[in-house]
Amino acid sequence: MHGKAFAPEYQGALGSALGVNSSYEEVRTAAGRALVEADTALDRARAALALAEANRRLGQVDDAGTAWRQSYRNARLAGEAGVMAWALWSGGTLARQCGQLRLARRLLSRGVDLAADSGERLAHGYALAGLAETGRIQGDYAAVAALHEQLLEQGREHGEARHMVWAMSGIAQMRRNTGDYTEALELFEECVRISTDAQDARGRAWSLRGVADVLSLRGETERALALLSEAEVICRAMDLASALAYNHKMRGNVLYRDGRYEAAREMYAVALEEFDAMREPRGAALSRLGLAKSRARLGRDRDETLTELAALERDFARIGLRGARDGVIAFRGEMTAEPSRT
Template identity: 25%
Template sequence: MPQSNRSHAAWGALLVFVVLGCFAELSPAAESHPAAALVDRALEAVRIDPEVSRRHAEQAIEVLGRQPHADLELRAHLILCDYYSERDRAAAEAEIERATALLPSATRQGLRAGVLDCRGTVFETAGDNTNARKLYEEAVAVASAADDREMLANALYSRGYLLGLQGSYAAGLADLKRAESLFAELNLPHHALTAMNGIAILYNRMGDFEQARNMYSRALEEQRAAGLRREQAVTLHNLGRAHEKLHAWPQAETAFNEAAKISRELAYARGEAYALRGLAAVANARNDPNEALRILARAERLQRDTPDARLNAHIELARGIAFHKLRRLAESATALQRALEIFESADAQHELRETYAELASVYADLENWRAAYASLAKAKSASERLLQNQIDQRFATLKVEFDTAAKIKENTLLVRENEANQKALAHERRARSLQRALTVLIVLLASMLAGVAAHQWRTTRRMRRLALTDELTGVPNRRAALRRLQPLLEDGHGRCALLIIDIDHFKQINDRFGHPEGDEALRLVASCLRDEVREPAFLGRLGGEEFIVVLPETGLEEAAAIAERFRANVMTLDSRRWLSDCPITVSIGLTIEADHDTPSTMLQRADAALYEAKRAGRNCVRVRLAPLPATSKQPRDEALARTADCA
C-alpha cells in the first residue's frame, strides 16, 4: 500500500508497468503468434481483475510450450511475477528464474530491466529495501543503455517510489515526474495516471495531505471511468490514508470500506487486509478498541496469505494502540515491540516515530519510567530526523518543481520559500509538543533535556541559514543581500557601490541545452563571482540570471575597476559545452550611494545602468548616478564603458 512495501501508488503497480511496458514494441512475428491474444488479455486484466490475468497468462504459457517464442513467454512470466509478488514469494522467485533463463533468447534487450524490476519488487515486499534499491538502480541503467523508454519509465517509477519511502523526496519526485512525462509521451495515459498516484503518495509522506487528497480524488474519477477495478481499490486506500492523516474519520471510513469491498470482490487478500487496517484505525480513533481488535483479527488472517512484512507491522501497531486503550498494557507493549522490529529493519521513520511515541505512553502507564523515557527519546529522535529531512528535502523539491517551467518569477520563489518555512515551523511546534511529555521526568533527567534543547537550538539556526541561501548556487539570496545593504545605507559611514550583474544570452543556453545545463552555467558564474568578492563586500543572487554585489566604502573609479575585473574574469570561464564560438559574458550596471538612498532607489539606478549596458551591445559596464542637486555646477550624468568583442 502507499506508505507500505511495494505498492508504489498501488499494490504491485510497478510490475503492472513492467508487463504492460513490455508490449510497446511487439514484432510482427509475435503479433501473429497464437499465444499473443492470450497475453494481451492477461495484460488488460492486470488492472481490472488479477485472477483473470493469472489464468490468461498460464494459458499463454501452455500454448508457448508447444510453439515457443522467447519474448512472449518472458512477458507471460512477468505477468505471473506481478501476481505472485503480492501473494507467494517463492512462486514469484520461480517466475523470475524462468524469465531470466529466457533472456539470452529475447530479441528486446530492455526486457532485462523488467526482470530486475520484478526481483526488486520481491525484495521490497519482504522489507529488504537496500537490495531492492540496488536492483532498481541497475534496471534504470539497463533500460537507459538499451534506449528502451518504456522500460526506463517503469524503472524510474520503481526507484522514485522507494526513494520517497526512504525520505529522499526531491530525488524521488524527479524520478516520478520523469516517469509520468515518458508515459505521456508514449501515449500511455493509465500508466501516467498511476505515476501521478505515486507523486501523491510522496506529497502525503512530506505532510502535504491536502494536495495528496486532491490528486487521489482526480485519479479515482478517471479510474472509475476506465473501469480499472484493481486500481480503484488502491487509490481508495490511498485516499483513506490521506483522510486518516487529516483526522477526517467519516471520509476515511467511507474510502476504506469501498476499498475493502472491491478487494473482496476481486479476491485480493492483500488489498482487503490493508483496507481493514484502515478501518481498525478509524475504530481506535472513535475510542472503540474492541471493534478495532475484531477488525484486525480479520486483517491478520488475510495477511498470512501475503509476504508483506510491513503490512504485518501496521496491523501490530494498530493492535498495540487498541490494547493500550483497553488498559491491557503488557499485550500492548508486546504488539508494539513486534511492529518496531519490522519498521526498524525497513528504516521507516514515520512509522517509527508513531510506534515509539505510543510505546512511551504505554511504559509510562506501567510506571516503567526508564523505558518510557528511552522510547520517548527515540520517538523524538525520529521526529527530528523527519523534520530536518523534510526541511532539507522541501527546499530541494522546490528546485525540482521550478525546473519544469521556463522561468519562475522571483516573487513566486519567495512565496514558496515562505510556505516551506511555515511548514518547518509547524513541524518544529510538533517536535516541541513531545518535549512537554517529558515533564514528569525532568527532575531525574535534566541534563539529558539540556542536551536536547541545545540540539533544537542548532536546528533552528540551521533553518534560518537555509532561508537566506539561494538553493541553486549556494550564494546568499535576494533577501539576505538586501538585509545587509539596509544598515550600510543607514549608518552614513562612507559611500557604498552597488553592481547588478546579468549573464548575457542566458536564455539561449536554456533553450538549446535545457534548464539543467542552464543551472550549471548559473553555478559556474556564481562560483567565479564568489571567489572574487571579499569581505566587507558581499554577493547575492537577485533571481533568474541576475546577481548583486555591494562594495562598502568604495568610490566610483574603484568600483568601476572592480566591475571590469568581474567582467573579464567571467570571460575566462570554460563555456565550450554551451558556447563553442564565444565565451560567457556578463553586462554590469553600477551605481554609487547618494544622500537619502534606499535599497530600492539604488537597485532602480543599477537596473537602469544594466539596461544601458544591454543596449550598448552587452559585455560591458555602465554607470547610472543619482541626479545632482540643481545648485551643483558638476555634470549631472557620468558614464563608463569598457567593451570586449565576442568572436
C-alpha cells in the same frame, strides 16, 4: 464499475505467469529465473522490475535497489521509455519506503513525465499514486489532494480497482487525519468492498487496516483487533513484510488507545524489530514513538521520555513527516502538563 485486479508491473512472460495475489517469494523466484534466461535488454528490464518489486515487498532493500536500477538501464538500452517509467516508479516507491522522501518525489515525478510521453497509461497512474502517497505521508495535503482525485477519476474511467483503492484510501487517510472519521470510515469500507470484489488480497489487507484504525478511534476496540487479525493472515500468506509490520504497529495503536499499555508496548516492540530488519526508517520511528508513549504510561522517568521525544522529533523532521512530528509535540505537551511522579 471495475474489473478484477491485475498486476501490470509483471510484464512479458511473467505477466501471464504471475498475478496480483502471487506471494512475493514466488515472484522473486520466477523473476530471478526469468532474468537469468533473458535474451534481450527488454526481457531483462521486465524481469528485473518484477525482481525489484518482490525484494522491496519482502524488505530486501539492497537487492530491490540493485534490481530497479538494472531494469532502468536495460529499458534505456532497449529504447523502451514506458518500461523506464515503470523502473522509476519502483525506485521511487523504494525510496519512500526507505524514508528518502525527496528522492522519492524526484524519481516518481520523472516517472510520471516518461510515462506520459511514452503513452504508458498504467505506469503513469502508478507513478501518480506514488507521488500522492509521498506527499500525503509528508502531510502536504493541499498539494496532493488533486492528485488523489485525478487518480480516482482515472481508475473509475478505466475500471481499475487498484487505482480506485489507492486513491480512495489516500483520501480516507487525509479525512481521518483531519478528524472526519465518518467519511474516512465510509471510504475505507468502500475500499474493502472494491478490493474484495476485485480479488485483490493485498488491497483488502491495507483497507482493513484503515477500517480498524477508524473503528479504534471511535472506541470499537475488539472489532478493530479482529479486522487486524484478518489482515494479518493475508499479509503472511502473501509475504507482505512491510504491510505486516504496519499491521503490528496499528495493533499497538489500537491497544494503546484502549489503555492496554503493556500489550501495546509489546506490539510496538515487535513492529520496531520488523521495521529495523527491512531498514524502513519511517515505520521504525513511528514504532519508537509508540514505545515511548507506552513506556511513559507505564511509569518511565519523565526526563528520559522527554529526551527520547526530542530525538524522535529530530528524526521526523529529517525524514519530512509533519504529522508524526506534530504527534511528538502533542504528547510532549501532555507529559509536561501532568504533575511529575515522586
